[in-house]
Amino acid sequence: MIELKNITKQYEINKNNTITALKDINISIKSGTLTVLKGSSGSGKSTILSLIAALSRPTSGEVIVDKKQISKLPDNFASLYRRENIGFIFQKYNLIPNLSVQDNILVPLIPNNPDIKTIEDKLHSVMKKFNIFHKKDIEVQNLSGGEQQRVAIARGMINNPKIIIADEPTANLDEKLSLEFIQILKDLKGEGRTIVVATHDPLFFDLDFINDTIELKNGKVV
Amino acid sequence: MNRYLVEYALNSLLRNKSKNIFIITIFTFLVFLITSVFFISNSIKYELNKTVDHLPQITIQKLQGGKVVNIDSDFANEVLQLTGVQDAVARVWGYYYFQNGGVNFTIMGIDNFENQYTNSLQKIVDDGSTKPFHSDMMVVGSGVEKILQDNFFDGYFNFILEDGTFKKVKVGGVFKSELELQSNDMILLSKDLAYEVLALSEDKATDIVVKVANPNELQTIVQKIQLLDPNTRVVTNEDYKVSYQNIFDYKSGFFLALFITTLFSFFIIIYDKVSGLSSVEKKEIGVLKALGWRVDDVLKEKFYESFILSGLSYILGVFLALFFVYILDAPLLRDIFEGYSVLKTSFNLPFVLDIQTLTLVFFITVPIYVASTIIPSWRASIKDADEVIR
Amino acid sequence: MNKKTDTLMWGLFTLMLLISVEMVYLSSTKSTYQEKELFVKTVGLPDLAISTESYFIRHRSLQDISSIFFDGPEHLEYFPSTFAINHNMEQK
Numbered sequence: 001m002i003e004l005k006n007i008t009k010q011y012e013i014n015k016n017n018t019i020t021a022l023k024d025i026n027i028s029i030k031s032g033t034l035t036v037l038k039g040s041s042g043s044g045k046s047t048i049l050s051l052i053a054a055l056s057r058p059t060s061g062e063v064i065v066d067k068k069q070i071s072k073l074p075d076n077f078a079s080l081y082r083r084e085n086i087g088f089i090f091q092k093y094n095l096i097p098n099l100s101v102q103d104n105i106l107v108p109l110i111p112n113n114p115d116i117k118t119i120e121d122k123l124h125s126v127m128k129k130f131n132i133f134h135k136k137d138i139e140v141q142n143l144s145g146g147e148q149q150r151v152a153i154a155r156g157m158i159n160n161p162k163i164i165i166a167d168e169p170t171a172n173l174d175e176k177l178s179l180e181f182i183q184i185l186k187d188l189k190g191e192g193r194t195i196v197v198a199t200h201d202p203l204f205f206d207l208d209f210i211n212d213t214i215e216l217k218n219g220k221v222v
Numbered sequence: 223m224n225r226y227l228v229e230y231a232l233n234s235l236l237r238n239k240s241k242n243i244f245i246i247t248i249f250t251f252l253v254f255l256i257t258s259v260f261f262i263s264n265s266i267k268y269e270l271n272k273t274v275d276h277l278p279q280i281t282i283q284k285l286q287g288g289k290v291v292n293i294d295s296d297f298a299n300e301v302l303q304l305t306g307v308q309d310a311v312a313r314v315w316g317y318y319y320f321q322n323g324g325v326n327f328t329i330m331g332i333d334n335f336e337n338q339y340t341n342s343l344q345k346i347v348d349d350g351s352t353k354p355f356h357s358d359m360m361v362v363g364s365g366v367e368k369i370l371q372d373n374f375f376d377g378y379f380n381f382i383l384e385d386g387t388f389k390k391v392k393v394g395g396v397f398k399s400e401l402e403l404q405s406n407d408m409i410l411l412s413k414d415l416a417y418e419v420l421a422l423s424e425d426k427a428t429d430i431v432v433k434v435a436n437p438n439e440l441q442t443i444v445q446k447i448q449l450l451d452p453n454t455r456v457v458t459n460e461d462y463k464v465s466y467q468n469i470f471d472y473k474s475g476f477f478l479a480l481f482i483t484t485l486f487s488f489f490i491i492i493y494d495k496v497s498g499l500s501s502v503e504k505k506e507i508g509v510l511k512a513l514g515w516r517v518d519d520v521l522k523e524k525f526y527e528s529f530i531l532s533g534l535s536y537i538l539g540v541f542l543a544l545f546f547v548y549i550l551d552a553p554l555l556r557d558i559f560e561g562y563s564v565l566k567t568s569f570n571l572p573f574v575l576d577i578q579t580l581t582l583v584f585f586i587t588v589p590i591y592v593a594s595t596i597i598p599s600w601r602a603s604i605k606d607a608d609e610v611i612r
Numbered sequence: 613m614n615k616k617t618d619t620l621m622w623g624l625f626t627l628m629l630l631i632s633v634e635m636v637y638l639s640s641t642k643s644t645y646q647e648k649e650l651f652v653k654t655v656g657l658p659d660l661a662i663s664t665e666s667y668f669i670r671h672r673s674l675q676d677i678s679s680i681f682f683d684g685p686e687h688l689e690y691f692p693s694t695f696a697i698n699h700n701m702e703q704k
Contacts, residue, residue, distance in 0.1 A: 225614050225617050226614065228614075228617045229614045229615075229616055229617045232616040232620060233616065236616070266660065266662070269660060270659070270660060272645045272648065272649075273645065273649050273651075273652040274658075276649045276652045276653040277656060278656050281674065290676070315657065317667050326664050326665065326666070328657065328661075328664075328671075330655050330656075338654065342654065345650060346647045346650055363661065365661070398647065400647060400648075401647060401648060401651050402661070403660045403662070404652060404655075404661060405651060405655075405661065406661035407661045407664040410654075410655065457674060461673070462673050465672065465673035466658075466673070469697060470696070470697065475695045475696060475698075476695045537624070537631070540631065541631050541634070545634065548638050549634075549638075558695070558696050559662055559663065559696050559697065561663050561665050561669070561694075561695075563665040564665075565661070565664045567660075567662055569662075572643070573635070573638035573639060573641075573642060575635065575639075
């Protein structure tokens, strides 16, 4: 259960200029649901995602995830929270070039310093699941857009997160790959995960397995 | 040690291959240069200190108008009368400039030359010479022999005396090559010959060396000698040790130039790092944080990166310096220490393992480089990473 | 998986091994100083024959600063050796 209570987020550009990204927002997301954040760019979708992921702190208000206050977590605890609960899918994938598929996917696992057996098992299962096992030793910059997308998803899933956050995931994909991605989301939701997607891709707007659509305009819920 | 983190760090280094290879090269070269110079100076000092206790306990020079001039040979007898003095001998030595070769020979006159040769000197002379030794022969260092041969003097030399006449002296022996550092420019003659060659009158000597019965009384005897004749300069064994200590002034000349250049190059590298991360690097840190890396993990990775880079450069630099100085005999660097001398020594220096030097070089390079990498990374990683999503 | 780390470790190990071998070899080829001591005892002159271009560098321990000025003050830095080797500044 994700709750945003009275959230205001302001960014300081310089001494005299602040931008208000979110104005007194209240959002409630139930566990196991898929929520779509809709709105044009600059409407505050990405800000909400980063607040849920504890990547930034609100100027005022609270973010509560599973009854835990995460908006004021110190940096190290925020990172730990992300590691254990959040699976990220970035808009531009943000894969690390010159690393292989395998090495990219295991990045979230590195700080834990797990033993080799655990790592191999986890990698194996997640790569098979997203159908990129056959390319595990290939450097990611040599993959197609769709394959890179799947690597990004696999990386987000390696820690078995409860919450998946996707920011404009289909922005760089063609329709076929976008539909493939949507199918993956459906499967993940079927596993009981909470999914929050920020997008203005119309493919998302009439799906039957979407639980909630929140539209944002100028930092306010419409 | 987190091997996955090390692997990630290595990949990170390889991502900027050409830049990092450049840094490693410069770094290694700087370490190599400084370490080589330290090795050379430490070895020279070591070589000097190994034999310093065998130098004369007291050497007396005569001063006139603040300048060193020849001393009266009789003064040795006066010194001998002082209590505590075991022996006082007048020495004849000096320099002979060989014009054609453009070299300075050091000439030393030896008492009882033939006896000394058969008893002890023979041990340190090359076995190549088979002829029987006479006191009118000379024993020379290997550098001297070479210069003579280069100037077509085969087994002898013609000294030009004061009156313009030639004095032919045969070479009776050549010092062993292991003694090159000490003997390269030396010519040992009998005292009589030395008087002739150096154009010194018989009642004068170059200096007087004194042996004391009790080393603890050295300073007292020095004072007594100076009371005998205030216009003397007395150099003791202890003074030699002090002189050997300050043979290299690390604050001036060559060393200063070297250190400044090295520091300067080094700080250019550091400045590049401290002036902040590129946007690509900042983004990478943001991505890592979004994926669950804590600030500690990011810094640990950066530490591995910089430590691998600088540590590797350091080890490589030391390895190359060892090879360069002790196996190759420091080809270009030794010319700085040897200067314009035509008589070049082989520079076969003793290997001295000075942990202090190695530690010093390590601490002025590696930690500074590591800090210069970690600090900007730390600054970037404590910021909110939400720009990554944008 | 951690191939590069393995390579680094092996490379480092080899380098350290080479250095150790180098050091052991150099220590073992150290000469005894008996002969040198005998030479120094017989001749009785200090300093090594490294820089023979001028007497105030060749036997620097027996020279004092005024002997340099004896020839001419500009000679102080004339020789490259004095750039590296310190002339004996000790006045007695």
